[in-house]
Amino acid sequence: MRADAKKNYDHILEVARGVITEHGSDASMRDIARRADVGLATLLRHFPTRETLFEALLCTNLDALTRTSAEFETSNSPGEALVSWVRDWVAFAQSYKGVVGMMAAAHTNPDSALYASCAAVHSASARLLARAQATGAAREDMNGDDLFALMTALGWAVDQPSFAPRADHLVRLITSAVLTQPR
Structure with missing residues (x-):
């Protein structure tokens, strides 16, 4: 260029x-x-397109987020790593109003400019969940798609002005439903 x-x-x-x-x-x-x-x-x-603009805007943030997932994958506590990942995801989701809806729509659309970023987040989530499941720290009856759906729902909720102040509480509720061991 x-x-x-x-x-x-x-x-x-x-x-x-x-x-x-x-x-x-x-x-x-x-x-x-x-x-x-x-x-x-x-x-x-x-x-x-609007998606290509968002992909350019979000690329740095999403790359940093997925890099933190690699750090979480080597953390001592798989359950805590999963909670930290969800908490970081929510912080990201709150940084761009409306981005969660775009990412949810792009999640299954390989033609979307946001697809690669969504796939990276989904993959990181699935790896962290599998690691927690392998140690018995997370429910066995869910998969990466389920976790991504819960994270997307949580991201949407905290994007709403009425729920934003309760973001930390909502993260605790969702993660406690995923984890098998109380925190």
């Missing part, structure tokens, strides 16, 4: 992050272009 195109790309992402923080995942692409002081065509050349 040419230096000026890269500068434009980075500027658009910076502006988009602010607009999406303010308005959530339904932020207008036209508004993002206007605030970035570029034409809509320029925005769409870099990010042809």
Whole structure:
């Protein structure tokens, strides 16, 4: 990418992050272009869909999140690792209003720009769950799909203003339903 195109790309992402923080995942692409002081065509050349824009915005955050899962996989307590993972996921979900719905929709759509990121989160969740199950710390009657669904539901719930203040409590409730040993 040419230096000026890269500068434009980075500027658009910076502006988009602010607009999406303010308005959530339904932020207008036209508004993002206007605030970035570029034409809509320029925005769409870099990010042809809302999903490609979100993938670019979320890539760094999701990569960091999945890197932490690798650290959790080597932690001494598989149950605590799973709880920490869910807690980190919720913190991520709260950082971008509306992103959980987009990720839930992209989860089974290989054509989605968010599919690879969703697959990485799903895979990390499944590995952490399997590790906890192998030690008897987590229920045996669930799989990675179940955990991803619970995490998505939890992410959606804490995205709602009425539930956001109860995020920690909701994480404890959900994880206590997954774990076999009381914390």
